[in-house]
Amino acid sequence: MRIGFVGIGVMGKPMATNILKSGYELMCYNRTKEKISDLKDKGALVADSVEELIEWSDTIIFMLTTPEIIESTLIKNIKNLNIYKDKTIINMGTISPSFSIKLSQELSKYDARYIDAPVSGSKNPAEDGKLIILTSGDQELVKLHNSVFESMGDKITYCGEIPKASMIKLSVNLLILHMMEGFSEMINFAKKGDIDLNSLFEIVLSSQVSNDLYKMKYKNYISEEFPVQGSVKNGIKDLTLIMKTANETGAYIPLTALNHQMYLKAKDLGYEEEDFSAIIKVLEK
Numbered sequence: 001m002r003i004g005f006v007g008i009g010v011m012g013k014p015m016a017t018n019i020l021k022s023g024y025e026l027m028c029y030n031r032t033k034e035k036i037s038d039l040k041d042k043g044a045l046v047a048d049s050v051e052e053l054i055e056w057s058d059t060i061i062f063m064l065t066t067p068e069i070i071e072s073t074l075i076k077n078i079k080n081l082n083i084y085k086d087k088t089i090i091n092m093g094t095i096s097p098s099f100s101i102k103l104s105q106e107l108s109k110y111d112a113r114y115i116d117a118p119v120s121g122s123k124n125p126a127e128d129g130k131l132i133i134l135t136s137g138d139q140e141l142v143k144l145h146n147s148v149f150e151s152m153g154d155k156i157t158y159c160g161e162i163p164k165a166s167m168i169k170l171s172v173n174l175l176i177l178h179m180m181e182g183f184s185e186m187i188n189f190a191k192k193g194d195i196d197l198n199s200l201f202e203i204v205l206s207s208q209v210s211n212d213l214y215k216m217k218y219k220n221y222i223s224e225e226f227p228v229q230g231s232v233k234n235g236i237k238d239l240t241l242i243m244k245t246a247n248e249t250g251a252y253i254p255l256t257a258l259n260h261q262m263y264l265k266a267k268d269l270g271y272e273e274e275d276f277s278a279i280i281k282v283l284e285k
């Protein structure tokens with residue numbers, strides 16, 4: 001199976017690297033070409049255009065960001081959409097359920113098959129091949145791609161028809177984004193009361209509220225450096241998608257609107273490309 005990979009960003013690069021390591025023939029495309037050089041050195045082919053990649057591949061995975069970027073890269077900028085005939089297209093980014101349905105319908109017009117397969121986990125789990133991969137779509141088609149998913153993740157869960165995987169993914173992200181903001185508020189509150197962060201973390205990380213997210217991020221707050229694993233920019237994107245989806249389904253999610261404002265403020269202050277734990281800087285201002 002020839003795999004094409006579009007979007008060699010923070011997540012796409014380690015994911016594509018793991019596909020290559022598993023022995024698949026791989027062609028990559030990225031808007032910023034320099035980001036593909038490591039993969040090229042490891043043996044991946046590099047496409048000059050998305051069209052070239054689609055024509056070469058049996059299965060095309062994309063790890064892009066907003067619906068607008070996905071739509072322009074994969075639909076609007078393709079001159080002849082009939083090149084999608086009989087190809088399998090897999091979304092692995094975080095998108096809204098309604099956009100996933102739209103993509104599925106659009107691609108089916110050109111006799112392409114579609115799998116929705118968003119991931120849970122950040123840069124480090126992606127590097128270690130330990131992502132959680134949620135899949136939706138035709139179950140037989142998903143099964144055919146399980147070994148590709150297994151090259152990137154250690155837990156592959158079939159969630160049902162499209163767009164169930166994206167709905168679960170957004171639900172999980174709603175919680176993660178609130179957890180990060182809550183953790184940051186706790187830290188800011190304790191610091192204002194002259195509490196040493198090492199003592200705070202010793203208590204919190206051995207208590208019932210400890211979890212892998214906090215264990216992964218607490219050092220950022222000590223060093224006051226926030227190297228990106230998941231960006232503020234993607235946090236804003238996800239909160240926007242969550243609010244749009246809640247609007248469509250009628251779910252009442254009042255804290256999410258407030259958290260969205262916090263992350264927008266982080267962007268205004270210039271932290272868009274930093275890790276989403278940098279939200280504490282908004283509280284400290």
Ligand SMILES: NC(=O)c1ccc[n+]([C@@H]2O[C@H](COP(=O)([O-])OP(=O)(O)OC[C@H]3O[C@@H](n4cnc5c(N)ncnc54)[C@H](OP(=O)(O)O)[C@@H]3O)[C@@H](O)[C@H]2O)c1
Nearest residue numbers: 007008009010011012031032064065093094122229230234
């Ligand atoms: N990071 C995480 O922890 C994490 C975890 C789970 C899911 N996700 C989801 O995975 C997806 C990718 O996340 P990421 O962290 O890898 O993001 P990222 O590092 O910002 O990468 C985004 C990718 O999209 C491309 N892109 C951005 N704007 C573009 C445009 N206008 N035209 C064409 N290509 C464009 C980028 O190309 P350039 O290199 O040229 O900018 C890059 O390849 C997102 O949906 C995110 O929500 C992220």
